[in-house]
Amino acid sequence: MGESGLPRGTVTFLFTDIEGSTRLLKQLRERFADVLEHHQRILRAAFAEAGGHEVDTQGDAFFVVFRGAKDALAAAVAAQRALAAHGWPDGLALRVRMGIHSGEPRVGADRYVGLGVHRAARICSAGHGGQVLLSSVTRELVEDELPSDVRLLDLGERHLKDIDRPERIFQLVIDGLPAEFPPLKTLDAQPAEATPFAGRESELAKAAEAAVEAPSTERRRSLLLLTVLLLLVAAGVSAFLLVRGDESGASQTGREGATGIKVRPNSVAVIDPETNAIVASIPVGAGPGSIATGDGSVWVANAVARTVSRIDAETREVVATIGLGIEPTDLAVGQGAVWVAGGFDSALLRIDTADNVVRANLAIREEIGPLPAGFDSGPSAVTVSDGAVWLAHGEEVSRIDPETNDVVATVPAGGNWSGNIAAGEGAVWVVETGVLKVRKPEGGAVNGISRIDPASDSVTATIPVPGVGIGSGGAPGPDIVAAGAGAVWSATWADDIVWRIDPANNRTVRTIPAGTSPGNVAVGEGAVWVENRNSGTVARIDPFSNALAETIDVGHVLRGIAAGEGAVWVTVHG
Numbered sequence: 001m002g003e004s005g006l007p008r009g010t011v012t013f014l015f016t017d018i019e020g021s022t023r024l025l026k027q028l029r030e031r032f033a034d035v036l037e038h039h040q041r042i043l044r045a046a047f048a049e050a051g052g053h054e055v056d057t058q059g060d061a062f063f064v065v066f067r068g069a070k071d072a073l074a075a076a077v078a079a080q081r082a083l084a085a086h087g088w089p090d091g092l093a094l095r096v097r098m099g100i101h102s103g104e105p106r107v108g109a110d111r112y113v114g115l116g117v118h119r120a121a122r123i124c125s126a127g128h129g130g131q132v133l134l135s136s137v138t139r140e141l142v143e144d145e146l147p148s149d150v151r152l153l154d155l156g157e158r159h160l161k162d163i164d165r166p167e168r169i170f171q172l173v174i175d176g177l178p179a180e181f182p183p184l185k186t187l188d189a190q191p192a193e194a195t196p197f198a199g200r201e202s203e204l205a206k207a208a209e210a211a212v213e214a215p216s217t218e219r220r221r222s223l224l225l226l227t228v229l230l231l232l233v234a235a236g237v238s239a240f241l242l243v244r245g246d247e248s249g250a251s252q253t254g255r256e257g258a259t260g261i262k263v264r265p266n267s268v269a270v271i272d273p274e275t276n277a278i279v280a281s282i283p284v285g286a287g288p289g290s291i292a293t294g295d296g297s298v299w300v301a302n303a304v305a306r307t308v309s310r311i312d313a314e315t316r317e318v319v320a321t322i323g324l325g326i327e328p329t330d331l332a333v334g335q336g337a338v339w340v341a342g343g344f345d346s347a348l349l350r351i352d353t354a355d356n357v358v359r360a361n362l363a364i365r366e367e368i369g370p371l372p373a374g375f376d377s378g379p380s381a382v383t384v385s386d387g388a389v390w391l392a393h394g395e396e397v398s399r400i401d402p403e404t405n406d407v408v409a410t411v412p413a414g415g416n417w418s419g420n421i422a423a424g425e426g427a428v429w430v431v432e433t434g435v436l437k438v439r440k441p442e443g444g445a446v447n448g449i450s451r452i453d454p455a456s457d458s459v460t461a462t463i464p465v466p467g468v469g470i471g472s473g474g475a476p477g478p479d480i481v482a483a484g485a486g487a488v489w490s491a492t493w494a495d496d497i498v499w500r501i502d503p504a505n506n507r508t509v510r511t512i513p514a515g516t517s518p519g520n521v522a523v524g525e526g527a528v529w530v531e532n533r534n535s536g537t538v539a540r541i542d543p544f545s546n547a548l549a550e551t552i553d554v555g556h557v558l559r560g561i562a563a564g565e566g567a568v569w570v571t572v573h574g
Helices: 021-049 069-085 115-126 136-145 201-213 216-247
Strands: 011-018 053-057 061-066 096-103 132-134 150-158 167-174 267-272 277-283 288-294 297-302 307-312 317-323 330-334 337-342 347-352 357-361 381-385 388-393 396-401 406-412 418-424 427-432 448-453 458-464 480-484 487-492 497-502 507-513 518-524 527-532 537-542 547-553 558-564 567-572
Touching (some): 011 069, 021 053, 021 061, 021 069, 069 096, 069 136, 069 167, 132 136, 136 167, 277 317, 288 330, 288 567, 297 330, 317 357, 337 388, 388 418, 527 558
Parallel strands (some): 288 558, 518 558
Antiparallel strands (some): 011 061, 053 061, 132 167, 267 277, 307 317, 396 406, 418 427, 427 448, 448 458, 480 487, 497 507, 518 527, 527 537, 537 547, 558 567
16 A cells, blocks of 8 residues: 555556446436445445455446455456345346456556556446456456356457557356346447448458459459449548538538537537537527536526526427526526526526426525625526525525525625535535635635535635636636536636545645636536537546546537536537
């Protein structure tokens, strides 16, 4: 063990992930928390028995390290058998995919650094629920010491996403458990750029053979066939390249991605988190901004149209357009409702998700108190957590009881005004974009993030976040905050970075490049997603390695992002 407590030298990584967790959540609803807890208990018991060291967890996923490869294998076998034997509700089968890889990573303060971590994670994501996959390195370490009821199946060389060198992958076959699975989800199964007539190479080969071997009459006929086929292929490839070449110069009316989906202004672009590809563009109201997921739907605040669009997450169609009468600045979903903040109208609307009807205007200026001098906007941001609705406004954060629609507590946030707000990791987090309790050594104000304890309705910490922040005329610091995946994430748009904050000690621990002008941040679907509004891109950050894993070109100006319901959803403003 090093100073960080992490095993050093040659170690073996084990990644796990529940297959179809979003579907299970929709199926089980409030019972999903119990299922998740049983799943965690089963896996942790198997890890502990084999001497595993838990590096990180994201609810339905684990990252564990072992001193020996055979220990990791033993943990995987024990965990899969225990999962299969457990009595899950409604007779469902909870299936967990696992990936194992061995190496000699560098060890940082509290994490492993190196390509080996990425390789192990990619091996896990290539599999299916109930399947255990091993790298060739791990296979060499364990093949001579396999238990009698376990064997290895060679699945061949595969190309893993973002990994240059192909990996020979082996499947662990465990007696008494399923051994047959669909093809691995690797780049070999889904080529990134399939050309026209892909898969018809055999026809060309046969035509060529016939042209060589047939008698003169048949040879001329075969040569003609070969020529026609080659011309068709050439024409198809030319058309394919023309389409590809046109993407970089897409007009303001729409941008077409590699999947052929044209993204237009005033829409929601849908990103598949498995492939990072844009798979749909859904027209919504004018000026879409804040976006959230919940109750099987995606909810979009259209600022210019003064409406909320409800999108069915499965069909990806707008099923309702709800008039507001105010200009929405933020929205959140929870407690059977959609909560819409109207900063310029001093309003907080409650929309019931059962019938898409606005039931109440909960927070008017008289209720939340006067605004600070020099400010003419009211409730700016809203979030839902721990049976409460949290509304940021002026110099305060109000806690609202969703049962009675009453303001039950008011928390002085400590700054000039309370900006973006998020809930998660055991607290409510508020961006402070004005005078803070924390001061720079040379004097003057810094921006940061205040931590509110829901149990006491009080600020228990204020975390300074370096950076330019709001820019001209403003104090340095963050612009946005999100919580999840074991951390709090803060974006500073003028610095083009995202900060990772450790909620255990209220300290910034990582700086991650995210692209140009990062705006909103969403956590879910296995990653941290950053909307780079002015560059029209979405950055995917791996929360395990704290590295930028992918940059997805959406186009136009972006204004909001949400991760949930099996996809990543981005509002395209113009």
